[in-house]
Amino acid sequence: MKLARKLILSMxxxxxxxxxxxxxxxxxxxxxxxxxxxxxxxxxxAQVLGRAVSAVWATxxxxxxxxxxxxxxxxxxxxHVRWVDAETLKRRVKVKDLLFTDVPISIGGVVxxxxxxxxxxxxEHAYTRSTLIHSIVLTLIAAATAGILSTVLGVWFVGRPIxxxxxxxxxxxxGDVGSPLVIRQRDEIGELATEMNAMCLRLAETxxxxxxxxxxxxxxxxxLRHADRLATVGKLASGIAHELGTxxxxxxxxxxMIASNESxxxxxxxxxxxxxxxxxxxxxxxxxxxxxxxxRGTVAPGPQQRRGPANLLAIAQRSAGMLQPLAVKRLLAIxxxxxxxxxxxxxxxxxxxxxxxxLLVNAIHASERPGKVTVSIGVAETRPPADVTPPVFxxxxxxxxxxxxxxxxxxxxxxxVLPRIFEPFFTTKHVGEGTGLGLSVAYGIVREHxxxxxxxxxxxxxxxxxVYLPLDFAVLV
Amino acid sequence: xxxxxxxxxxxxxEDDDDMRNxxxxxxxxxxxxxxxxxxxxxxxxxxxxxxxxxxxxxxxRMPWMTGFQVALSARNSGLRIPIIIVTGFPDDTLRxxxxxxxxxxxxxxxxxxxxxxxxxRGRLFTSPAASA
Numbered sequence: 001m002k003l004a005r006k007l008i009l010s011m012x013x014x015x016x017x018x019x020x021x022x023x024x025x026x027x028x029x030x031x032x033x034x035x036x037x038x039x040x041x042x043x044x045x046a047q048v049l050g051r052a053v054s055a056v057w058a059t060x061x062x063x064x065x066x067x068x069x070x071x072x073x074x075x076x077x078x079x080h081v082r083w084v085d086a087e088t089l090k091r092r093v094k095v096k097d098l099l100f101t102d103v104p105i106s107i108g109g110v111v112x113x114x115x116x117x118x119x120x121x122x123x124e125h126a127y128t129r130s131t132l133i134h135s136i137v138l139t140l141i142a143a144a145t146a147g148i149l150s151t152v153l154g155v156w157f158v159g160r161p162i163x164x165x166x167x168x169x170x171x172x173x174x175g176d177v178g179s180p181l182v183i184r185q186r187d188e189i190g191e192l193a194t195e196m197n198a199m200c201l202r203l204a205e206t207x208x209x210x211x212x213x214x215x216x217x218x219x220x221x222x223x224l225r226h227a228d229r230l231a232t233v234g235k236l237a238s239g240i241a242h243e244l245g246t247x248x249x250x251x252x253x254x255x256x257m258i259a260s261n262e263s264x265x266x267x268x269x270x271x272x273x274x275x276x277x278x279x280x281x282x283x284x285x286x287x288x289x290x291x292x293x294x295x296r297g298t299v300a301p302g303p304q305q306r307r308g309p310a311n312l313l314a315i316a317q318r319s320a321g322m323l324q325p326l327a328v329k330r331l332l333a334i335x336x337x338x339x340x341x342x343x344x345x346x347x348x349x350x351x352x353x354x355x356x357x358x359l360l361v362n363a364i365h366a367s368e369r370p371g372k373v374t375v376s377i378g379v380a381e382t383r384p385p386a387d388v389t390p391p392v393f394x395x396x397x398x399x400x401x402x403x404x405x406x407x408x409x410x411x412x413x414x415x416x417v418l419p420r421i422f423e424p425f426f427t428t429k430h431v432g433e434g435t436g437l438g439l440s441v442a443y444g445i446v447r448e449h450x451x452x453x454x455x456x457x458x459x460x461x462x463x464x465x466x467v468y469l470p471l472d473f474a475v476l477v
Numbered sequence: 478x479x480x481x482x483x484x485x486x487x488x489x490x491e492d493d494d495d496m497r498n499x500x501x502x503x504x505x506x507x508x509x510x511x512x513x514x515x516x517x518x519x520x521x522x523x524x525x526x527x528x529x530x531x532x533x534x535x536x537x538r539m540p541w542m543t544g545f546q547v548a549l550s551a552r553n554s555g556l557r558i559p560i561i562i563v564t565g566f567p568d569d570t571l572r573x574x575x576x577x578x579x580x581x582x583x584x585x586x587x588x589x590x591x592x593x594x595x596x597x598r599g600r601l602f603t604s605p606a607a608s609a
Contacts (some may be wrong), residue, residue, distance in 0.1 A: 245565035245586025246496050253499040253590045257506075283587045290585070 003162065004154035008147055014453040015146045016139050023135030034124050035099075042101035042117055049081065049115050050103040057107055065105070069115055085113045097121050098398055129319040161189045168196060177204045220386030227387035230422055230443065237424050244286050288437040289424060291354075291444055309344035310352050312404050316375045319356040323364060326391040331370035334360070338377035343402035345469040351445045352404075352469070358438035359465050366410030366430060366463060374407045379471065388452050400452065405466035413457040421455065433456045442467075483507040485601045486528065490520040490535040490544050491563070500534065503590055504597055517542025524551055530558055532600050534593075537564040537571070545571065552578050557599040561593070 001296075049072070057065035062323050072081040084092070089102060103115040161183045177200040183193040258264055258272035313336070320327075320334040327334050363373045381398035409455070413421065420426050422443040427436030446453050450470045457463035485507050491497035497513055505511045512530075514520040518541040524530060533551070535544030548560045560581040564571065574584045582596060591603040 242565040242586075246493050248587040250493070250495045250499050252587070253503055256590045257499070257502060280589065283589065286587055 003161040004151070007154050007158065008150045010145045011150045012143045016143050019135065019139040020140055023131065023139070027131045027135075030131070031124060031128060034127070037101055038119060038121075039101075042099065042119065045117055046101050046103040046115075049117070050105065052103050053103075053115055054107065057105060057112065062112070075284060078122065080116075080118045082116050082118075083113055084116045086111070089114055089116070097125075111447055157185065157187075157196040158189070161185060161193070165189070165192060165196065168193075172196075172200060172203070177201075177207065183394065223385045224387050226419065226422075230440075233424055234444070241286045241289040244282075244390050247288065248279060248283055252276060252283060255279060279419040285437065288441050291441045297396055308346065308349075310347035310349040311342070312352070312377045313338050313342040315349055315353045315356060316377060316404065319353055319360055320375065322357060323360050326361070326364055327373065330364055330367060332364060332367050333372040335372050335374045336377070337374060342377045343379045345402040345449075345471050347449050347469055348445075351449075352467075355442040355445050356404065356406070357469060358442045359467070362438060362465075363406050363408035363410065363463070366408050366412075368411055369409075371409040373409075376403070376405045376407070376475055378403050380468075382468070384468070385452055388447075389450065400471040402471050403466050403468055405464055407462060407464040412459040413455070417459065418455065422453075433454065481564040483529070485531040486512065487532045487534060487597070487601075488512045488514065488520065488523050488530050490523075490533070490539065490547070491519070492516060492536060494538040496536075500593075503594065504534070506598060507594065507601075516540045517544060517547050519543065520547045521550075524556070525590065532559050532561070532597065534561045534563065534597070537562060537566070545574070548580060548581065549574075552581075561596055561600070563588075563593075575585075 049069075053065050053068060056068050060175065069081060069083045074080065084102070097120060099119045099121060101117040103117070104111050105113055105115060164183060171179075176321075180197040180200065181193040183190055185193075202372050223412050255272045255276035259269050259276055261269065264272075316336050316338075320336060323334065360373065360375070367373065379400060380403050383398060384401075417428060422439050423436075424440040425436040426440075429436075433438060441455060446467055446469070451468045454466045455463065456466075487513060489497060489500050489504060490498060490513070491586050492515055497515060499560075501511045501513050506608045508522055512523050512528075514523050514535075520533075520535060520539075521542065524533075524547070533548060535548060537543050537545050545562060548562065552560070553593070557580065560578065560585055562571075562575050562581060563584045563586060565586040570602060572583055575581050584593060
């Protein structure tokens with residue numbers, strides 16, 4: 001309200017000054033005119049009286065002339081005429097309130113005395129006072145009117161909208177860029193409000209973009225961290241697996257030799273066979289670890305794993321056929337859904353089949369009630385996660401990926417478990433049901449192919465594992 | 478492989494004693510003659526004496542000289558016999574090199590006895606056309 005107050009004050013002062021100046025000059029002008037009138041009247045009167053008194057003096061003598069002067073009366077009692085000699089005139093006290101005119105009366109060239117005309121300026125003063133009062137009253141009324149009017153208009157057109165603008169600016173400062181200002185004024189304030197709204201819109205857009213970018217970055221960092229953790233585990237696993245190669249080989253071969261030696265006691269042979277079987281199991285696990293590690297970049301694909309166009313539909317049918325008995329035992333059906341032309345990404349068919357079998361086994365194990373497991377095959381254009389290098393030829397456009405997904409209606413995956421499912425030896429299955437390597441191996445193989453696995457899961461509704469494989473051959477350099 | 482009257486002779490190079498012993502026993506179970514080396518240097522000596530060699534089974538990481546280096550030198554100097562390279566570290570480079578060597582195969586540790594035996598059998602006892 002301070003701005004409005006300033007405007008009001010300046011308006012009142014200017015109105016007052018203009019009216020006061022106007023009153024001053026009017027009074028001055030009128031006083032001048034008044035004075036001139038009086039002087040003119042005196043001049044006329046003096047001429048008439050002078051001639052008359054001189055004539056009477058000349059014909060009837062001094063006494064008749066003085067009597068004539070004494071007889072002059074003004075009707076308004078404001079004007080006085082009397083005879084004065086030179087001595088009296090000299091001693092006369094100058095009075096500001098009176099206008100004097102002295103008419104010399106000379107007879108035969110000798111000045112006999114003066115006729116004195118005196119007039120009071122009372123009227124003039126009264127007039128000045130009344131004009132002054134009138135002007136003051138008028139100025140006060142004008143100032144009050146201007147004050148009230150400018151207050152009302154100032155509050156309405158300036159104070160209120162500015163208060164709204166200030167409030168809005170404060171809200172923007174506090175981070176609220178919504179709720180636009182509605183000020184219906186086609187002036188600078190209205191323009192300011194429009195600009196402020198536009199600014200808020202841009203701020204909101206920027207903030208939205210910024211938030212999206214931040215989220216994207218956090219997600220990317222999380223993905224990288226995850227990949228990094230798996231890479232570390234992969235290195236560790238492959239290191240152990242390599243070191244285990246020789247001792248396992250020796251133990252396995254020794255056990256097999258004893259088991260097949262006819263000259264050894266039967267019990268010992270049986271025991272050796274069991275030892276051999278157990279070592280065989282360990283060998284299988286170590287090999288899976290190496291498979292996982294291979295996808296972590298520690299071991300690159302060899303010529304024995306050349307990739308041609310892999311017929312995903314055929315792979316899916318083969319894998320489903322393999323697991324049919326297991327599915328039937330659990331009263332599950334395996335459905336295969338695919339597009340008209342199922343994609344054939346460049347991939348090692350055997351490895352992709354291993355991935356699919358691992359995913360299907362998990363899906364079957366996760367299904368605690370009769371239902372179905374659906375394998376879908378399709379194509380999508382999408383951007384890979386941060387830790388997957390996109391195909392070389394698709395820097396500008398979206399790279400194309402073949403998707404093969406396995407969806408079950410099982411128990412789902414707990415959110416706290418989800419980030420760890422690809423870690424080697426991580427399992428939620430019962431002891432003996434799985435090594436905890438299936439998903440790690442799948443992850444390793446898919447990564448080796450330049451793809452990735454996405455997981456969506458809901459408790460007691462089921463999970464969906466989607467394997468993305470690049471369709472662009474250029475990615476395989 | 479036409480060997481005439483003599484037994485096939487297999488050279489096995491492995492620096493780990495237990496591994497070498499078991500490999501020797503396993504392969505000799507096939508009824509072949511086996512010669513063992515415990516380092517790259519020993520393998521070179523075995524390959525350069527005058528006796529015939531029909532198959533080389535060698536580990537890669539060994540003291541003195543790697544089995545792969547020895548095998549490659551042998552191949553480059555005209556030895557055309559089959560080679561089985563055994564390793565716990567089957568990386569991409571090694572795989573490519575072994576493949577380029579020709580008539581050589583890479584066997585990753587850990588392996589099952591019958592995997593090795595079937596490789597050996599395939600290289601010693603099948604017809605020349607099939608074992609090429």
